[in-house]
Amino acid sequence: MTNNPPLYREVQRWRDVWWVMLLVLGLAAMQWWGFIVQIVGGVPLGDRPAPDGMILVFWFFFGLAFPLFFMWLHLLVEVRPEAITVRYRPFINRVIPLGEIAHVEARVYRPLLEFGGWGVRGWGKRVAYNVSGNTGVELTLVDGRRIMLGSRQPAELAGAIYKAWAGRH
Structure with a gap:
């Protein structure tokens, strides 16, 4: 492909789709809440709390990586x-x-x-x-x-x- 300038260029981002970002950020907020309560605050969540390691893994993937991925995806x-x-x-x-x-x-x-x-x-x-x-x-x-x-x-x-x-x- 040559270095000709484009005749047309359009970028569409998922972060511009309000309902997708509402779902992504809602999921992230739940993970952050669990992280803050159980890891930072030291209060186990529920009658059968998940191990701290599992809370950390879910927080990392769904509280950090997943939202950042959707902000980057286009x-x-x-x-x-x-x-x-x-x-x-x-x-x-x-x-x-x-x-x-x-x-x-x-x-x-x-x-x-x-x-x-x-x-x-x-x-x-x-x-x-x-x-x-x-x-x-x-x-x-x-x-x-x-x-x-x-x-x-x-x-x-x-x-x-x-x-x-x-x-x-």
């Missing part, structure tokens, strides 16, 4: 003159050459019904990369596979892909 979509790059840090780093794309369509979709939710989802010849919302750009590849790129600005994303296509000819 989806990056870039359109460059030669390809579309999809990065779902840290899981996916996919490059889709423009020559593999047969059709582009900005559309409204149903993440739960069509793909089983948000994230990296799909089955068969369909996959979605999304964080939130129900709008995006669906790419149909020359081999029949379809890729949905979730976007808050689907018209702009599709326009950038068309511009990149036009620049190739």
Whole structure:
């Protein structure tokens, strides 16, 4: 891939999805409460308290690491003159050459019904990369596979892909 500047760039973060962060931070708050009460305060929790080591492990993973991971996790979509790059840090780093794309369509979709939710989802010849919302750009590849790129600005994303296509000819 060249160092051409992107024609389009969109970053979507899980920390911008209020209900996800409410769940993540709620779980973290419970772990912090257990840590403070049992480890710092020395008061065992419940009739059959967990060992201090287990409290420390749960606190570390669900009170510290899990929230930090969700603050860091994001989806990056870039359109460059030669390809579309999809990065779902840290899981996916996919490059889709423009020559593999047969059709582009900005559309409204149903993440739960069509793909089983948000994230990296799909089955068969369909996959979605999304964080939130129900709008995006669906790419149909020359081999029949379809890729949905979730976007808050689907018209702009599709326009950038068309511009990149036009620049190739």
